[in-house]
Amino acid sequence: MVVTPVTTAPWRSPLDRALDDNSSLGSSRFLQLATIRADGRPANRTVVFRGFLRDTNQLMMVTDTRSEKVQQIHHNNWGEACWYFVTSREQFRFSGRLTLVMAAHPDIWLRTERERAWQALSDAARSQFTWPKPRQPCPDNPPVGSPIPNVIAPLSNFCLLLLDPVEVDHLDLRPNPHHRWYYSLQGSCQESIWSVEAITP
Amino acid sequence: MVVTPVTTAPWRSPLDRALDDNSSLGSSRFLQLATIRADGRPANRTVVFRGFLRDTNQLMMVTDTRSEKVQQIHHNNWGEACWYFVTSREQFRFSGRLTLVMAAHPDIWLRTERERAWQALSDAARSQFTWPKPRQPCPDNPPVGSPIPNVIAPLSNFCLLLLDPVEVDHLDLRPNPHHRWYYSLQGSCQESIWSVEAITP
Secondary structure, three states: OEEEEOOOOOOHHHHHHHHHHOOOOHHHHEEEEEEEOOOOOEEEEEEEOOOEOOOOOOEEEEEEOOOHHHHHHHHOOEEEEEEEEOOOOEEEEEEEEEEEEOOOOOOHHHHHHHHHHHHHOOHHHHHHHHOOOOOOEOOOOOOOOOOOOOOOOOOOOEEEEEEEEEEEEEEEOOOOOOEEEEEEEEOOHHHOEEEEEEEOO | OEEEEOOOOOOHHHHHHHHHHOOOOHHHHEEEEEEEOOOOOEEEEEEEOOOEOOOOOOEEEEEEOOOHHHHHHHHOOEEEEEEEEOOOOEEEEEEEEEEEEOOOOOOHHHHHHHHHHHHHOOHHHHHHHHOOOOOOEOOOOOOOOOOOOOOOOOOOOEEEEEEEEEEEEEEEOOOOOOEEEEEEEEOOHHHOEEEEEEEOO
């Protein structure tokens, strides 16, 4: 077992390599995020990786405040993301707490990051936030086309979603038997260190 | 809302089409299965779709009885599988109860299905069940190569895993705005019927 300072999470290096090795597929930035419903059942859906929050190890995603996952995360903020890379045949699993950064978030620095995330979206992705509330019966006369919202100022229902991993499981299916590493964050806050261990697949 | 008998789940037809449309990618049979850990946190990992259980709507997967998900399912048998199809840009989410079919399962019909699932695996997939217990520190001298187990009789740690959906959410990202359908199983046992509704994405 090897320990490294929290500032340089040791799983970032194999993840960066996987992102490079799989960059020819646009879908290589899609991962599946599991959360817990209010009734205790799991929920699971595809989300898009939007990079890391500045110099932290937190994965950035975006969501609509009207989506079911926002209510689920309000109720239970634990999540696990599963990221499978097709080309390099690797899987990363990230378990950690989720943070919702909405328009009224008390931290001004995170509010600025929310704005930056909005500005980094494509027009098509931004326009989805003008659509009707999700998971409602379809209207008889659905709107045709979508307005293009302001590029600078996020719509109020735009939410930055952060996953702060405390455990990362990396499985490499290429060798036989497969290789697997388990990373875990030990300690708390300023004192945290990542441990890493090769484990059986 | 349209209702159809349980014997022909109406989501099977779009799923069959997606399997056809995406068949050029071997990874199109990989999906992510979320379960609940004993401490209430979600878990999420990639599994392989092994077809449907005979003439039912239950998705078949396989697992090792020594894997963590088996303990999780013993504790809470709700699961949600998220299946994203890269080529056709569609997502299916399946929420339902999971069933573990081990060597000593009381139902002889399910025990036979477990044997059939074993026989349908590749040699490489079968040999994985001879590997050491998962998620243990790697031994200093790992075994080189893997024995090829008997093709007919499953190893005792081989487990057939079934997911019996009660809700299915199908999202088609091709049109703009996207199309989405929500299927849910209403009633119980012999009386069950599937409802289907177009909902906002």
